[in-house]
Amino acid sequence: MEMIEPVEWRGTATSGTLWMIDQAALPQTERWIECRTSTEVAARIRDMTVRGAPAIGIAAAYGSVLASREPKPTDGLDALAASRPTAVNLFWAVEAMRPLLSSGPERCLEQARAIHRSDVENNRRMGATGAERLRDGMNVLTHCNAGPLATGGYGTALGVIFAAIEQGKRIHVWVDETRPRLQGARLTAWELTRAKVPCTLICDNMSASLMRAGRIDACVTGADRITRTGDTANKIGTYGVAVLAKHHGLPFYVAAPRSTFDLSLSDGAAIPIEERATSEVTDDRAGRLAAEGITAYNPSFDVTPAALISAIFTERGAIDPVTAERVSAVLES
Secondary structure (H helix, E strand, O other): OOOOOOEEEEOOOOOOEEEEEOOOOOOOOOOEEEEOOHHHHHHHHHOOOOOOHHHHHHHHHHHHHHHHOOOOHHHHHHHHHOOOOOOHHHHHHHHHHHHHHHHOHHHHHHHHHHHHHHHHHHHHHHHHHHHOOOOOOEEEEEOOOOOHHHOOOOOOHHHHHHHHHHOOOOEEEEEEOOOOOOHHHHHHHHHHHHOOOOEEEEOHHHHHHHHHOOOOOEEEEOOOEEEOOOOEEEEOOHHHHHHHHHHOOOOEEEEOOHHHEEOOOOOHHHOOOOEOOOHHHHEEOOEEOOOOOOOOOOEOEEEEOHHHOOEEEEOOEEEOOOOHHHHHHHHOO
16 A cells, blocks of 8 residues: 655755645645745644644654754744644654754754654554454544554554555445544545545544444544543544444544653643634635634544543554553553
């Protein structure tokens, strides 16, 4: 299956630049954007040219290389950290790079590339772990985008599906459109069709009827931040999918690397939830959708309690059951 890496460093440590595929333009246009400064990388994270928790972390790591070449490297690093509030991989990557700023761009690039390689390797490991739970012939529901575009190039939730297919299993994917930015319709559907994985796009409000009809066998999503008790923040609407899965007796799985866990937080109530522009709800690319004068509410994430999650797949194994004790045992193994 063809995989795409959403970010790549081109050139040397001292003169090279970061390039990223413009995810806001997909699927109609496939174009790459060059970032020459850490400020530009922070802006591209903020406007979701690059998105997905692991991919944001990788972009920030490469952005740190650019910061190391600037007059005030620490300011550049702080700007990267402030670009988005929920995905903890961003802060993990920034702090991993911070001690290296004074060592120069060569050392920073070496570390950034190591972070990038590690993400792909970790995704393949967690994919193999999760694929053990998927049977031949299953219909799997996804929500938002957690494939190659959201990571270093393989995927977390989609990595589980790719791994199952690589094992010879036949998997069909139901793709939630994922309002309001339609990451499922625009990005996940693009990745799956590109990889020739059987898939069908549905509106977000169709999953309940499909579950009731027995046409969904399992749900798999990614995550942007997970607490030490297993409460999980992911794209808005994920909590609803988990509630529906619980009601219909279906497994709800999460796939996420160690870098997505924030062990400083005891529960999901403490996770900061980003609110984005209301125009994402009231407008689309063609213009206004909603009645003039209406207000809108646009949280970008919600939190799924650990009690609704059947298992969390990590590069260190499966967290099952999802409890604080099991989280600690797996992550410290």
